[in-house]
Amino acid sequence: MVSQEHLEKCARLLSRKSTDDEKFAGLLLVPRIVDTQDAESLSYLFEATDPKFIARLLRAKPPQPSHGSASTEPEPEELLQLQIALHIIDVFASHDNIAGDRRMLDHIPQLCALTRVGAADVETGAAQVLYRLFVQDTAVDELLNHPDCLLALLTCTYTGGDRQHLVRLLEYTLPRCSQFIHLHNGDDTHTRGWVSVVTKAASILRSSQNKLKFDYLSILVDTLDPLTTKEAVDINACYSCWPLVRDISAGCVEILRQKSEATQYSDYALALYAHLARLWPDFVFSGVAMLSKGDAVDAVEKKEAALALRLMCVEGQAAIDAMMIYPPDSSDKLLELDADQKRVKRGWKLTFCADTAAIWLDWTTSWLDSQAATKDVDEAAIYALMGEMQKLASSAVDFLVDWNERVGSMQMLDHASGLVVSTVHFLSQWLATDPNLHKAATPILSMCLDWITNSEEYGGVISQYVMPCITFALDTCGISEEQYKADIKARDLHHDRTLAQDFASPWVGTIELDDLARAVYHIPSDEDILRKL
Structure with a gap:
């Protein structure tokens, strides 16, 4: 000393x-x-x-x-x-x-x-x-209050030749600014600084080429990740985020089009676009759902927005196809486990594709309800995308059923919780609008029941996801949700199981739906009651 x-x-x-x-x-x-x-x-x-x-x-x-x-x-x-x-x-x-x-x-x-x-x-x-x-938070506060320093660094990476040391600094600093906004509910000055910096980064992503474009792709994925949807809405209420959403979306579409590039970059583009959909769905999806205004710029942006969603569906199906290529069965449990992990690694991007598709379905349903009396709806574009979503939903059902048969529902959740929850999120949105897939998806009801009853971490989320599916299945059959809940509680089901084939949804009248409904509505099962006697 x-x-x-x-x-x-x-x-x-x-x-x-x-x-x-x-x-x-x-x-x-x-x-x-x-x-x-x-x-x-x-x-x-x-x-x-x-x-x-x-x-x-x-x-x-x-x-x-x-x-x-x-x-x-x-x-x-x-x-x-x-x-x-x-x-x-x-x-x-x-x-x-x-x-x-x-x-x-x-x-x-x-x-x-x-x-x-x-x-x-x-x-x-x-x-x-x-x-x-x-x-230090005090340093980030200083940066957001006076963003000129960061803006100069961003500019230098674009115009100053090889500046990898600056890129590495920005890889840390921009996400750090988002974490500050997330943790401290940034004030008006912080918000203005954050928007100006991220808008500049988005512009560089769109206009740059080769490695720098991919560097900024990674930076922006980490920058948007800490924010919640509410925080994004609050930020946009103060300063428009449309310019940054427009440039990031265009940059992602360009990368997704470049089939010759390494797969990892398209995966990052999917992740970044998923963040846009999560944070600012109005900006991301309205261009697809609304009729074009007729000007050239609007037509290009509309085309790119629709293309991005189609590419999401295509990439999601590609991820499922990759995971369905499964090695031959083996008696060696360690080899089986290793094969299962490889399956998940091949299809991790399905998480982003499924989440984006789920948000699109939820947003479109709400938006169409609000636009019932207007003539701005582009029905042709919406139906075209719904066709792509239907293909993805059908593939997702087959994938989950196949995976469950191989390893069981709980092992699926243990090995790939994010992938499973995102896929269920998407399917719940689709199955709450289309009864045609209900028959094929019936085995998923039992899987969801396992997750709800056995997973403390994800059971509540999955329960929220599947509740609209149950309501929709009942509605298609003209059955009141309240009456159905009362029937289950009283063990007096007026919808006789033997008449299941007469219902619009093949779920109604099945043990699988009744058992899942008991878990979702917190109604004790027969087994629960017997255990308490």
Whole structure:
């Protein structure tokens, strides 16, 4: 541990009263006499340091990029000063109580400028310090209140040549800003800053090519992931998110069209488009459902929106086909388990496709109800997409039934909860509108019953999903939901099971539907009652 004498000597050198040479010597002493884990000693020296002197060191050769391009590289002496200053700041910023200090945050604009100064060591050092600072909420607050720094970094990645160190910094920083909005209910200033930054990133995604486009694809997936639908609605109420939705959607469609590109990029495009559908469904889907206004721009956007949804269905079916290619049965349980995991890995993108399809069905149903008296509905476009959805729903039913026969419902949920829940989400929306698939989907009722009764984590969600399906099946048969619930509770079913073939929905009159309804409506089964006797 450093002696008090050495600390006081270093503090005197760092003080405002010292000459610049003495202050510089004091900075050089900091990492030599103080262990980076000694937060108390570092805080003591930080309090003694003249922040204006560090600011002057960081401006040894102020970078003045023109239109995002890098400036000329600093001279060797200036470069050394920058490297030393960055190293000392990095040492100080290694502790939260210092990194969140106002005096440290004041260096953010200059540190951002140094990430594009043209000297690799300086750029890397500045980025490292910013990583440490952006962990702090106070730093993110500063960024969102004054987004010019981030906007400059975004511009530089697009116009400044190879800027992978900036891309890596943005991979952390933009999602961090979204997490801040999510956790702290960002105010109007934060919201404005967030929208301006994400809109710029979306524009770069749309206009860039090759690797940079794919970099921004990944960045935006992680940026939108923390937000909830309510937060997205609140953000749009303050500042329109239509420009960013438009550009992200166009970028995703372009990538999905590029069949020659690596599969991972199309998968990221599916994930990003799914986030758009979840957060701003009105922007994403209204262009498909409404008649075109006649202008060229509107026609292109409408065509791309419909194409994106069709590609979602196609990719979803492709994922199902990939998972249905299952290795031969084996008596070795470990091999069976490994094969099941490989199946899930092949079809993970079905999660995004199914969720997007479910949101589309839910949105379209509600929107059509609200547009009953208008002439703006593009029925042809909606029916065309419904045809694609029907194919996906039929494939999804076959897939779940086949998978259940192989491994059982609970193992399915254990191995791929996200995929299973998303697929059930989509099927519940479809089965709540189309009774033609009910007969094939009857085995899924028992699967849902298993998940509802045996899964604490997902049972409640799945119960909410299937309730509209039960209501729809009863409605198609002219049976009141309240009367049905009363009949089940009284064990007096007026819809005789022997007449099931006469019902519009083949579910009605089956043990599977009655048992599932008891679980969904929280009505004790016969077994539950007997256990309590």
